[in-house]
Amino acid sequence: MARGKFITFEGIxxxxxxxxxxxxxxxxxxxxxxxxxxxxxxxxxxxxALGEALRELLLHEPMDLETEALLMFAARREHLxxxxxxxxxxGDWVLSDRFTDATFAYQGGGRGLPRDKLETLERWVQGxxxxxxxxxxxxxxxxxxxxxxxxxxxxxxxxETLAFFERTRxxxxxxxxxxxxxxxxxDATQDIGQIRQSLDxxxxxx
Numbered sequence: 639m640a641r642g643k644f645i646t647f648e649g650i651x652x653x654x655x656x657x658x659x660x661x662x663x664x665x666x667x668x669x670x671x672x673x674x675x676x677x678x679x680x681x682x683x684x685x686x687a688l689g690e691a692l693r694e695l696l697l698h699e700p701m702d703l704e705t706e707a708l709l710m711f712a713a714r715r716e717h718l719x720x721x722x723x724x725x726x727x728x729g730d731w732v733l734s735d736r737f738t739d740a741t742f743a744y745q746g747g748g749r750g751l752p753r754d755k756l757e758t759l760e761r762w763v764q765g766x767x768x769x770x771x772x773x774x775x776x777x778x779x780x781x782x783x784x785x786x787x788x789x790x791x792x793x794x795x796x797x798e799t800l801a802f803f804e805r806t807r808x809x810x811x812x813x814x815x816x817x818x819x820x821x822x823x824x825d826a827t828q829d830i831g832q833i834r835q836s837l838d839x840x841x842x843x844x
Contacts, residue, residue: 642675642726643844646737648810649775650803651796652782653826656735658775658837663733665841670731678725681735682713686720689713697793704755707745711759714738718764738764739772739813744795747809748802773840774814775826775833779803 647655647662659679667677683693692713696706714737725732738760745751779800814821822840824833 640729642729642731643770644722644726644732644734645771645773645844646734646739646769647773647775648736648739648743649777649826650743650779650782650806650810652785653775653777654785654833655773655775655826657830658833659733659735661834662773662837662841665838666731666733666844669841669844676725676730678721678730678732679734680717680721680732682717682737682740683710684713685717685722685734686713688716697795700794703745703749703751706749707741707751707756707759710741710745711763714741715763718767734769737769737772739774739810742813743806743809747812748798748806750805768817769820771822771840771844772814772817772820773822773824773837774810775824776807776811777826779807781827 645666647659649655663677663679670677682689683696684690692709695701696709696713701709722732722734742753742756746753746756782803783800814823822843824836826833828836
């Protein structure tokens, strides 16, 4: 059986990616129905029992920056071993709310952890594995902040400053430019209908 494809959704908090995940999955399942492939939807940090436990610590507990990065990659290794790699091997497609680009953007760009340390962890945990497609929802941090404030009480990342999210966004865009072969950039300032037209084009291209 052919290997499935791995698709990730990325963007700063408040970019709106979560709004479109379930819709994207449904559209993808419609396209894949004749092939008999399933779509597995998951998230990071999380996706496994251990990953979800680590997620609670990562989103709410203060910790050293390097501890934070190590826990992110520990959760990712478990996610790969127990969810992502088995699903792809059986021919299913995997759709994940965040993956390694988020760690480079948040712990690297936002928090300032040196990129070479993250690259070392990436090689150790993933080898050469990367998404087949990364959909990056791009939005100015002030717009994202207004959206976040209207939803719920923020976690420790959502509570960060606009300057933090400027750096995080800049690192996302740097990675999108560096790996343009796997990134699809979506202007997340558009209305939902326009964004879904863009996503339809992404699905058709797949």
